Amino acid sequence: MCANRFHYPDFVTVCEVGPRDGLQNERIFVSSEDKIAWINQLSHSGLKYIEITSFVNPKWIPALKDAEVVAKGIERVSGVTYSALVPNLNGLEKAIETNIDEIALFISASETHNRKNLNKSIEDTLPLIEEVAKETISNGKTIRGYISTVFGCPYEGKVAMDKIIRIADTLFEMGIRELSIGDTVGIATPLQVEEVLDALLRRFPAEKVAMHFHDTRGMAIANVLKSLEMGITKFDSSLGGLGGCPYAPGASGNLATDDLLYLLEGMGIKTSVDYDKMIEAAKYIQDKLKKSLSSHTIQALSAGMGK
Amino acid sequence: MCANRFHYPDFVTVCEVGPRDGLQNERIFVSSEDKIAWINQLSHSGLKYIEITSFVNPKWIPALKDAEVVAKGIERVSGVTYSALVPNLNGLEKAIETNIDEIALFISASETHNRKNLNKSIEDTLPLIEEVAKETISNGKTIRGYISTVFGCPYEGKVAMDKIIRIADTLFEMGIRELSIGDTVGIATPLQVEEVLDALLRRFPAEKVAMHFHDTRGMAIANVLKSLEMGITKFDSSLGGLGGCPYAPGASGNLATDDLLYLLEGMGIKTSVDYDKMIEAAKYIQDKLKKSLSSHTIQALSAGMGK
Numbered sequence: 001m002c003a004n005r006f007h008y009p010d011f012v013t014v015c016e017v018g019p020r021d022g023l024q025n026e027r028i029f030v031s032s033e034d035k036i037a038w039i040n041q042l043s044h045s046g047l048k049y050i051e052i053t054s055f056v057n058p059k060w061i062p063a064l065k066d067a068e069v070v071a072k073g074i075e076r077v078s079g080v081t082y083s084a085l086v087p088n089l090n091g092l093e094k095a096i097e098t099n100i101d102e103i104a105l106f107i108s109a110s111e112t113h114n115r116k117n118l119n120k121s122i123e124d125t126l127p128l129i130e131e132v133a134k135e136t137i138s139n140g141k142t143i144r145g146y147i148s149t150v151f152g153c154p155y156e157g158k159v160a161m162d163k164i165i166r167i168a169d170t171l172f173e174m175g176i177r178e179l180s181i182g183d184t185v186g187i188a189t190p191l192q193v194e195e196v197l198d199a200l201l202r203r204f205p206a207e208k209v210a211m212h213f214h215d216t217r218g219m220a221i222a223n224v225l226k227s228l229e230m231g232i233t234k235f236d237s238s239l240g241g242l243g244g245c246p247y248a249p250g251a252s253g254n255l256a257t258d259d260l261l262y263l264l265e266g267m268g269i270k271t272s273v274d275y276d277k278m279i280e281a282a283k284y285i286q287d288k289l290k291k292s293l294s295s296h297t298i299q300a301l302s303a304g305m306g307k
Numbered sequence: 308m309c310a311n312r313f314h315y316p317d318f319v320t321v322c323e324v325g326p327r328d329g330l331q332n333e334r335i336f337v338s339s340e341d342k343i344a345w346i347n348q349l350s351h352s353g354l355k356y357i358e359i360t361s362f363v364n365p366k367w368i369p370a371l372k373d374a375e376v377v378a379k380g381i382e383r384v385s386g387v388t389y390s391a392l393v394p395n396l397n398g399l400e401k402a403i404e405t406n407i408d409e410i411a412l413f414i415s416a417s418e419t420h421n422r423k424n425l426n427k428s429i430e431d432t433l434p435l436i437e438e439v440a441k442e443t444i445s446n447g448k449t450i451r452g453y454i455s456t457v458f459g460c461p462y463e464g465k466v467a468m469d470k471i472i473r474i475a476d477t478l479f480e481m482g483i484r485e486l487s488i489g490d491t492v493g494i495a496t497p498l499q500v501e502e503v504l505d506a507l508l509r510r511f512p513a514e515k516v517a518m519h520f521h522d523t524r525g526m527a528i529a530n531v532l533k534s535l536e537m538g539i540t541k542f543d544s545s546l547g548g549l550g551g552c553p554y555a556p557g558a559s560g561n562l563a564t565d566d567l568l569y570l571l572e573g574m575g576i577k578t579s580v581d582y583d584k585m586i587e588a589a590k591y592i593q594d595k596l597k598k599s600l601s602s603h604t605i606q607a608l609s610a611g612m613g614k
Contacts, residue, residue, distance in 0.1 A: 006501060006536075186607075189573025190532050194313060215525070218566045218603030219573075222529040225497050229313075252603060259525045266496025266526075296525030296559060300493075 009233045011270045014257060015049040015180075015210060016042055018285070019070075020085055020104075021254055022242030024054060024061050026289060032066040034288045036073040041284060042239070043077040045277040051083045051104060051236075055091030071098035083144060087118070092132050096139050102177070103136045105129050106146045109164050110153035113184070117148075122163075126170055133174040145171035146180045146212065150196060151188035161199050168200060172208075179209050180236055183223065186216025186252070190226035197230040210234035215241060215252035221263055224255065228269070235260060240282040240293030256295030258282060316540045318577045321564060322356040322487075322517060323349055325592070326377075327392055327411075328561055329549030331361060331368050333596060339373040341595045343380040348591060349546070350384040352584040358390045358411060358543075362398030378405035390451060394425070399439050403446050409484070410443045412436050413453045416471050417460035420491070424455075429470075433477055440481040452478035453487045453519065457503060458495035468506050475507065479515075486516050487543055490530065493523025493559070497533035504537040517541035522548060522559035528570050531562065535576070542567060547589040547600030563602030565589055 019039050023030060030038070035053075042050050052074065058065035071084065071094075083102035086092045095103055107125050108114035114122050136143050147167055152158045168179055181196065188196075193211075200209055211227045211234070213220040224235060238254035261275050279301065286293045292302065326346050330337060337345070342360075349357050359381065365372030378391065378401075390409035393399045402410055414432050415421035421429050443450050454474055459465045475486055488503065495503075500518075507516055518534045518541070520527040531542055545561035568582050586608065593600050599609065 008498075189570055191315075191574040216603065216607050217569050218522075218525070218528055218563070219570060221525050222532045222570065225529045225532055252606070256525070262524050263496055263526065263529065267498040296523065299559070300523050 006229060008228050008267055008269055009231065011233065012228075012264055013048060013210075013234045014260065014271050014273055015051065015234060015236045016047050016239060016257055017051045017212075017236045017254065018042070018238040018240070018242050018257065020051040020054050020064065021236075022238035022240075024063050025243060025253075026063050028289050028291075029063060030285070030288050032069040032073060035066070035070050038281060038285050038288070039070070039074045041277070041281040043075060043080050045281060046271075046273040048079060048272050049081045049083065051085065052100075054085035055094045056085065056087050068094055068098055071095070071100060086132060086136075088128065089132055089135060092135055092139075096141065100141065102142045102144055103132070104144045104146055104180075105132060105171075105176070106148060107167060107171070108148045108153070108184075109159040109167060110149040110156045112155035113149045113153040116155070122167065126167075129171075130174050133176070137175050142177040143175060144178050144180060145174075145176035146182055147171070148182040148184040150181050151183045151192050152185070154185055161196070164196065165199060165203065168204065172204065177208075178234070179204065180212045181209060182212040182236075183214055184212075186214030186220065188213070188223055189219055190222050193223045193226045194230065197227065197232065201230065206231040207233065210236055212236035213255040214243070215255055215259075218252065220252075220255040221259060224260060224263060228267070239278060239295075240286060240298050241295035242285070242289075242293065252294050256293075256297060258295050258297035262297055313536060315535050315574055315576055316538065318540065319535075319571055320355060320517075320541045321567065321578050321580055322358065322541060322543045323354050323546060323564055324358040324519075324543045324561065325349070325545040325547070325549050325564065327358040327361050327371065328543075329545035329547075331370050332550060332560075333370050335596050335598075336370060337592070337595050339376040339380060342373070342377050345588060345592050345595070346377070346381045348584070348588040350382060350387050352588060353578075353580040355386060355579050356388045356390065358392065359407075361392035362401045363392065363394050375401055375405050378402070378407060393439060393443075395435065396439055396442060399442055399446075403448065407448065409449045409451055410439070411451045411453060411487075412439060412478075412483070413455060414474060414478070415455045415460070415491075416466045416474060417456040417463050419462035420456045420460040423462070429474065433474075436478075437481050440483070444482050449484040450482060451485050451487060452481075452483035453489055454478070455489040455491040457488050458490045458499050459492070461492055468503070471503065472506060472510065475511065479511065484515075485541070486511065487519045488516060489519040489543075490521055493521030493527065495520070495530055496526055497529050500530045500533045501537065504534065504539065508537065513538040514540065517543055519543035520562040521550070522562055522566075525559070527559075527562035528566060531567060531570060535574070546585060546602075547593060547605050548602035549592070549596075549600065559601050563600075563604060565602050565604035569604055
């Protein structure tokens with residue numbers, strides 16, 4: 001072991017995905033008005049990045065069927081990047097119409113998961129993404145690439161590292177600004193994070209890579225710690241841990257922004273985010289969803305523990 | 308940064324504290340018969356260390372009022388150390404009568420917490436512990452020392468490192484076999500774990516130090532990861548995360564043994580424990596307590612996710 005083993009970054013960027021990844025599976029439809037009010041709260045919390053919605057077919061994700069209304073209705077706070085998920089040219093058109101700053105493009109590292117999600121092989125998905133990417137750039141917008149199920153998927157188990165690298169290479173060739181590496185089902189452990197990041201960071205600078213963890217097995221915060229140790233400074237998270245499977249009331253969903261902030265504050269790592277304002281925003285959406293949010297922070301606060 | 312930054316131990320010892328720390332706050336009284344059946348299941352799961360009960364005044368912890376019946380009733384599986392918490396000579400007498408292998412002695416690093424728990428100052432507690440320690444050793448039993456609220460307490464906030472060191476020194480002078488460092492309220496972050504272990508491991512070998520985390524803020528697994536990186540190989544945990552505050556149904560309690568096993572297995576770190584048998588044992592006690600256990604593993608399994 002060497003001295004000063006552990007170096008943590010001074011500053012971390014929190015990418016709030018609650019309005020999209022968090023709400024998309026909720027059974028209760030949050031009205032456009034309430035979504036807009038919530039996103040406005042998030043915008044004033046100090047967050048610099050908010051994924052506000054998804055321009056997918058409302059048939060697939062009815063919870064976000066009001067994407068255009070929301071995108072048009074929210075206050076655009078200076079310094080905040082507003083992004084939205086776009087699956088195809090049709091979605092892109094709406095995203096451009098509503099003046100989204102950044103377009104999120106998705107592909108899965110697992111063949112089966114990609115087929116289930118997009119009804120296409122990875123090979124057939126890439127040209128489609130490229131088309132959307134070209135059109136995005138020619139419209140003066142930036143792109144965030146997401147690779148999901150990087151740490152394995154329920155259908156295939158582990159995904160080969162060279163497959164992940166190949167997809168990452170292709171996405172960067174398409175001109176993405178940043179790559180988000182997703183543990184979509186929340187199964188990664190820190191050793192896997194270390195292996196994947198070891199390989200990725202040989203090719204791409206750390207500031208181009210964000211991590212997107214889910215807390216299904218309670219590993220999310222440990223995976224963040226490992227990522228911090230590897231030099232990663234960008235994390236996707238969802239306020240209150242929103243984004244759990246709708247059929248699993250107690251199961252954890254996305255890495256909770258509030259739990260992430262607790263970690264970072266405790267580690268002396270700065271963010272742009274005001275913790276108290278985020279807690280207020282968490283309570284707001286909790287009321288609208290009429291259910292207890294799953295994050296440890298909200299649970300502990302509800303029980304009268306801690307600040 | 309240096310090459311091969313991260314070294315993890317090959318093997319970890321899991322100290323199961325569920326029957327004591329897990330059950331002590333439960334509102335439903337688990338019958339002695341069921342406790343015995345559960346501990347027998349745990350004994351056959353490969354665990355090498357089980358804290359089975361507490362010989363405290365039943366007035367304070369009615370959930371464990373049957374300590375003697377349980378201690379006498381369980382099967383003693385060869386190779387398993389059966390320990391129990393003992394607050395005073397009276398408790399020790401019962402522990403010796405029922406042939407407990409190891410005695411757990413507690414003290415708090417926080418003056419206020421210690422007073423609330425033991426109605427005494429730390430200064431006044433140490434001689435009492437010493438008395439019990441002497442008597443334990445003269446009866447041929449070993450001792451495990453616990454320091455609770457090492458990472459801060461709800462009353463005083465942070466605890467000074469030299470205070471922790473002084474208590475640890477005193478306990479080792481009394482002849483404890485091993486020291487368990489407790490984050491009793493579950494507030495530590497990995498940076499604090501690093502600081503505390505940096506100080507402790509300058510004085511005591513890693514194999515003499517165990518970590519006892521609670522998951523109140525979702526930091527437990529990250530704190531384990533940090534401890535592993537610092538060379539710690541012994542962790543206290545409670546099956547299913549049992550041990551939450553009884554007034555906080557959703558809040559997490561002790562680090563869950565099943566979540567710990569998921570981490571260790573994923574990190575390629577061996578334990579003596581059979582995961583499947585532990586899940587069976589978790590389901591058993593879940594039925595008896597008539598409530599859903601809080602561990603991520605049990606929640607994910609209940610939701611049909613993962614093995």
